[in-house]
Amino acid sequence: METRIDRIKKQLHAASFKLTPQREATVRVLLEHEEDHLSAEDVFLLVKDKAPEIGLATVYRTLELLTELKIVDKINFGDGVARYDLRQEGAAHFHHHLVCIECGAVDEIQEDLLEDVEQVVEKRWNFLVKDHRLTFHGICWRCNDRGSVEE
């Protein structure tokens, strides 16, 4: 059976790149942390466990490469650090994020909630939507449960 790594390898080859051991280690870290939103530094530290000789620059170069090939998405929650998210296979659109302003947790919404909104944008603004970024800032269910919420 074809694994996710195999498919990524094919994508790289199709674009004339190799899946080197360093690149594979990086991809594996991303696969093992699909739920998280790792920074380049985070990825670097995790990759080092598998491949201690790897350099930070290689991780950056790999993440950039994967971003170009649309295998990962580079996101920015405004804290000055780029984060990298493995794209859902076959996902045409970026998923959404819920950032908790209390505890800092970041949850994902895989469903596309914007279909109607995109229709409006395309019709009313004559803007051909190719992708979107949507992040909500607020209080997550964990913090909501934990106590009363007043403004």
Added chain:
Amino acid sequence: METRIDRIKKQLHAASFKLTPQREATVRVLLEHEEDHLSAEDVFLLVKDKAPEIGLATVYRTLELLTELKIVDKINFGDGVARYDLRQEGAAHFHHHLVCIECGAVDEIQEDLLEDVEQVVEKRWNFLVKDHRLTFHGICWRCNDRGSVEE
């Protein structure tokens, strides 16, 4: 009649800050460029025309202050540079952006298109929405008009 500057001055005073000449010059630049999405450097260069002795650090400090007071919004389109947008007076929510991947233009949508979506998020994810960031990436009406659009 009370001007926008007057009101901003009051907001500063209410939080025990002064509207110094440097801060006023910075705010004026933002007012004169409401349509744009200026980086700190952009603001700095424009402020320098009015007040040549101003330092870049002061501009950064002023923009940070205005962001804290929710007079401006700090945005990030993923190019590693923070941009600053004067908030619409009385706007509870952040406006949306249309970023053209052809010409780089950034247009604004002041209308809140997300009311329905936020309801869903609050109900289904038990997430209390306080604010949102929504950016569409695609082809703007200018580039659309200019020629045929194929992928």
Added chain:
DNA sequence: TTTCTTGCAAAGAGTTTGCAGCTTC
């Protein structure tokens, strides 16, 4: 005087790049 604010220069964080050496075909 005391407190806030500023300009400058230095420091800091995150990211990119030049280059020599190493792989891979």
Added chain:
DNA sequence: GAAGCTGCAAACTCTTTGCAAGAAA
């Protein structure tokens, strides 16, 4: 051996901070 890839260190960009001097209350 040509082409691609890597690790290291240096460079670079954007932003923040320390500090002495200046302005305001």
